[in-house]
Amino acid sequence: MLARDEDILKAAEDWRNAGRGVALATVVETWGSAPRPVGSNLVIDNEGNFLGSVSGGCVEGAVVTEAIDVIESGKSKVLEFGVADETAWQVGLSCGGTIRVYVEKVS
Amino acid sequence: MKLDILHTLNTERAARRAVFIITDVDSGAQRLVKAADIAGDALFETLEKRLRMGKSGMDETAQGRVFITVHVPSPRLVIAGAVHISQALAPIAQMLGYDVTIVDPRTAFASQERFPDVKVIAEWPDVALPPLNVDRYTAFVALTHDPKIDDPALLHALARDCFYIGALGSKKTHAKRNDRLKAAGLTDANLARIHAPIGLDIGAISPSEIAVSIMGEIVQSLRQKPARTAKAEAA
Numbered sequence: 504m505l506a507r508d509e510d511i512l513k514a515a516e517d518w519r520n521a522g523r524g525v526a527l528a529t530v531v532e533t534w535g536s537a538p539r540p541v542g543s544n545l546v547i548d549n550e551g552n553f554l555g556s557v558s559g560g561c562v563e564g565a566v567v568t569e570a571i572d573v574i575e576s577g578k579s580k581v582l583e584f585g586v587a588d589e590t591a592w593q594v595g596l597s598c599g600g601t602i603r604v605y606v607e608k609v610s
Numbered sequence: 611m612k613l614d615i616l617h618t619l620n621t622e623r624a625a626r627r628a629v630f631i632i633t634d635v636d637s638g639a640q641r642l643v644k645a646a647d648i649a650g651d652a653l654f655e656t657l658e659k660r661l662r663m664g665k666s667g668m669d670e671t672a673q674g675r676v677f678i679t680v681h682v683p684s685p686r687l688v689i690a691g692a693v694h695i696s697q698a699l700a701p702i703a704q705m706l707g708y709d710v711t712i713v714d715p716r717t718a719f720a721s722q723e724r725f726p727d728v729k730v731i732a733e734w735p736d737v738a739l740p741p742l743n744v745d746r747y748t749a750f751v752a753l754t755h756d757p758k759i760d761d762p763a764l765l766h767a768l769a770r771d772c773f774y775i776g777a778l779g780s781k782k783t784h785a786k787r788n789d790r791l792k793a794a795g796l797t798d799a800n801l802a803r804i805h806a807p808i809g810l811d812i813g814a815i816s817p818s819e820i821a822v823s824i825m826g827e828i829v830q831s832l833r834q835k836p837a838r839t840a841k842a843e844a845a
Contacts (some may be wrong), residue, residue, distance in 0.1 A: 507707040509623050509684060516616045527611055531635060531677045532668055541677050542666030605635050605677065605786045609611050 508544065511555035515546040515609055524549030525609040526570035530557050531581070535600035549574045557604050558584070570606050579607035615642045619780070620679065626683040626745065633677045641672040653678075683747040683842070684709065685773070687830055690735060690755035690763035694717035698821035699751070700728045706825065709816055713738040715759065746798075749774040749828045753806065755783075761790060774831040776808035776824060819836050 507512075512527075519597070528545040534571030538559035545555040545563060546571035549583045557566055562584045569582055611729070619642060622629040627644035632653070648657045657667050657676065658741060666679040687703045689696050692714035700710045704727070711729045716719040722731035731738040744750065751774075752760035762788075767775045779787065783804040791801060799835035809823030810830070 507684060508681070510621070512616065512623070513620050515611075516613070516620050519616070527616075530677065540666075545730055553612065562821070581635055581751075605633065607611055607633075607640075609613060609616060 506554050508555075511544045511546050514554050516545070518548050519609045520575050524574040525572045526606055527609055528557055528570055528582075528586045528604050530602055531605045532603040533600060534585070534602075537600040537602050541604075545570075545605050547571070547574075558602065562602070562604075566604055566606065573606045576609050577606065577610065581605050611640060614709045615640060618642055623681055623683065626686075627741065628661055628680065628682045630660070630681070631679040633679070634674060635677050636674075653709055669792045670723060670762070671712070681711065681746070682721065685828075686711070686748045687743075687828070688713065688739070688742060688748055688750050688767075688772075689753060689780075690714065690751070690759055692716070692721070692724060692730060692756075693753050694817040695753055695820050695824070697724060698818040699753075702821055703828075706829070711742060722734065735759060735766060739766045744770040744771055744772060746771045749831070750776070751824060751828075754809075755779065757787065757790060758814065761787070761794070764804060765794060765796070765827055768803060772839065774805065774828045775803055776805040776827065778808050779806060783808060788800045 515525055526547045528547065530539055530541050530543045533541055539557055543557055545553055545557045545566060547553045547567050549571060551567055551571065553562050553567055556563060566582065573580060582604045619629055619631065622656050624646060630643040631640060632643065633640045643651055643657065645661060650652055652658060653671055660678055660680045664682045668675060668677055669777060675708060685708050687708040688708045689712045692712050693722060697713055699724045700712060703710050710727060711731065712720065713731045713735055717732045720730050721728055744766060750772040752763045754760050755778060764775065764777060776782065777787065788801050805827060809820060809825045814820045814823040
């Protein structure tokens with residue numbers, strides 16, 4: 504089923520209330536051609552289940568991995584993806600843009 | 611994000627009220643501001659602008675750089691007329707994330723069988739529409755061809771400042787409709803807000819094609835023009 508913004512945020516609340524470790528990733532800045540606008544959300548649980556998107560599918564895998572760290576440590580972080588960061592992250596945006604994603608634990 | 615902030619956010623969204631989340635991405639400090647409360651907020655001007663634009667983003671403030679997310683209600687579609695076009699328009703709009711409600715007093719048309727998975731209200735507009743809380747995040751289309759149904763529906767949509775208002779009918783039909791609505795007290799500026807003939811000009815012929823042209827015009831109204839001023843809501 505297609506997830507709308509409110510479905511994603513509702514899932515974050517429901518998953519947390521069900522006792523799962525949950526992180527919320529939000530696109531906070533974009534430069535150039537970015538696949539999803541600022542404010543787009545991806546919710547992730549500690550088993551790697553996710554709903555929503557922060558890109559066209561290019562960087563979600565890396566965000567999920569980082570989010571599981573955030574769930575464990577409780578410390579939020581800012582991730583940056585783009586052409587320049589390809590070597591650092593082993594992922595990049597084929598569209599040529601750069602995005603910054605804020606990942607925080609739901610606690 | 612604290613669970614209580616997330617809960618309030620979801621509650622406000624479900625009630626179709628705009629809400630902000632303000633985050634210091636360096637420290638993780640976060641707070642929620644309801645649109646109704648921005649007048650007294652230190653960031654009033656910034657929040658007001660973001661609400662009007664419906665856009666989230668980074669802002670430099672006296673407290674440092676913060677990320678402001680503005681959550682405006684999801685768009686909704688109200689259709690007057692449980693007609694053939696509506697049978698295609700409703701599922702298209704639902705696929706685009708719109709909540710869809712169909713109003714038509716003619717019970718032969720407004721049946722759940724004809725519209726599975728859509729909220730259908732078999733009542734006259736004056737009964738059906740007031741409880742729906744039609745707002746400026748609502749697109750409104752009148753498709754019955756029957757002035758007894760379409761006219762009161764359009765008057766309601768204009769009074770509620772819907773972001774898109776469309777009415778089915780040829781130029782000739784629409785000219786007659788304008789005469790009636792003017793007699794009901796509407797100004798030329800009000801009437802200019804009604805998209806008629808309805809839909810983008812893509813040469814649509816079949817009911818499904820007309821539905822696509824209407825939906826395309828609704829998306830254009832939502833995305834190509836900034837959200838109308840929210841001052842009344844913020845005051």
